[in-house]
Amino acid sequence: MTQGSEQAQSIDLAVVAGDGIGTEVVEQGLAVLDAALAGTGVKVTTTDYDLGARRYHATGETLTDADLAALRGHDAILLGAVGDPSVPSGVLERGLLLRLRFALDHYVNLRPARLFPGVRSPLADPGEVDFVVVREGTEGPYVGNGGSVRTGTPHEIATEVSVNTAYGVERVVRYAFAKAAARPRKHLTLVHKHNVLVHAGHLWRRTVEAVNAEFPDVTTDYLHVDAATIFLTTDPSRFDVIVTDNLFGDILTDQAAAITGGIGLAASGNVNPDRTAPSMFEPVHGSAPDIAGQGKADPTATVLSVALLLDHLGHTDAARRVEAAVEADLAERSTGPARVRSTAEIGRELAARLH
Ligand SMILES: NC(=O)C1=CN([C@@H]2O[C@H](COP(=O)(O)OP(=O)(O)OC[C@H]3O[C@@H](n4cnc5c(N)ncnc54)[C@H](O)[C@@H]3O)[C@@H](O)[C@H]2O)C=CC1
Ligand SMILES: CC(C)CC(=O)C(=O)O
Numbered sequence: 001m002t003q004g005s006e007q008a009q010s011i012d013l014a015v016v017a018g019d020g021i022g023t024e025v026v027e028q029g030l031a032v033l034d035a036a037l038a039g040t041g042v043k044v045t046t047t048d049y050d051l052g053a054r055r056y057h058a059t060g061e062t063l064t065d066a067d068l069a070a071l072r073g074h075d076a077i078l079l080g081a082v083g084d085p086s087v088p089s090g091v092l093e094r095g096l097l098l099r100l101r102f103a104l105d106h107y108v109n110l111r112p113a114r115l116f117p118g119v120r121s122p123l124a125d126p127g128e129v130d131f132v133v134v135r136e137g138t139e140g141p142y143v144g145n146g147g148s149v150r151t152g153t154p155h156e157i158a159t160e161v162s163v164n165t166a167y168g169v170e171r172v173v174r175y176a177f178a179k180a181a182a183r184p185r186k187h188l189t190l191v192h193k194h195n196v197l198v199h200a201g202h203l204w205r206r207t208v209e210a211v212n213a214e215f216p217d218v219t220t221d222y223l224h225v226d227a228a229t230i231f232l233t234t235d236p237s238r239f240d241v242i243v244t245d246n247l248f249g250d251i252l253t254d255q256a257a258a259i260t261g262g263i264g265l266a267a268s269g270n271v272n273p274d275r276t277a278p279s280m281f282e283p284v285h286g287s288a289p290d291i292a293g294q295g296k297a298d299p300t301a302t303v304l305s306v307a308l309l310l311d312h313l314g315h316t317d318a319a320r321r322v323e324a325a326v327e328a329d330l331a332e333r334s335t336g337p338a339r340v341r342s343t344a345e346i347g348r349e350l351a352a353r354l355h
């Protein structure tokens, strides 16, 4: 595994295409990755991992210890999406995707939200939208701490406990402050619901106050998550860096995608900042069974996730070129003649801009 963010001359990439449109968009992401590195001397080797609904139906497995051990050996992972209507809800999402994020200690779920020039937002006057959501990735209500008693009876009681540790909150908050400090506006917004979720909320608030002392240049504010959804719609340009927990971050980043041109454009990185295991890059969207197999999925979110992957591995020039290709493509969508392009056509045209 490549250590540090220095630029290596090879990339050993694990590919988990997964389910539904995952396979379609990952194919295009890989084609763009190849095009971005062509002529640079950087060699990419890929290893496909058969994980997802097909494997589950064939073997009953979601992610074995052997799979995990093998995945740990790569420089990074590119993931499409997991989840299929033929598999009970939660089996793959928890047993595969969340298991990967937890086992590989992806405590930062980095989700940039930018309204690219020329892209139409559903908001009448969105202003300049360019913020980053730093979503906690290994704790919160997603840890699986819960259960159900008297299941299936009128007296059923189901719990899903949100786990927030001082260690876990502090490390993601510190990452978010560092991110804010490196951006021109240097502003951090904590989003939670500490007026009701007092135990977890106060831990988050105290942690932000304490870590702020290390980053005196960063200004901070706080929004309850319900109010945050209002401002994402009425005044999204107010945001610079948002730090929040696993569940709130999941929801807010679908909304952030919607206001910046749609879920087909929203990229993410599941980052292990300490580099004790490979980070994993994936579009924010899911497997989209409603359009799977039809060539209708926009691969741009995956392509922008490839740019995040390149950045993470130190290939910053290639990352900027991938972003520039996306920017040019998106700008042309608004100025050029209206065209309905397939997943493969968009991927091919993006790759062509890089050759
Ligand atoms: N990271 C992951 O692997 C995720 C997996 N899921 C799983 O995916 C399955 C479907 O979940 P949904 O809630 O429907 O969310 P979804 O994100 O798959 O789809 C929501 C809507 O967005 C559209 N959409 C998604 N990606 C698109 C793209 N690239 N281009 C154009 N349109 C796109 C879909 O057609 C659908 O109408 C479920 O099994 C869910 O658990 C959901 C979210 C994330
Ligand atoms: C499917 C979930 C486990 C995750 C999700 O919706 C997300 O990370 O955006």
Ligand SMILES: [Mg+2]
Residues within 6 Å of the ligand: 250, 251, 254, 284
């Ligand atoms: Mg989500």
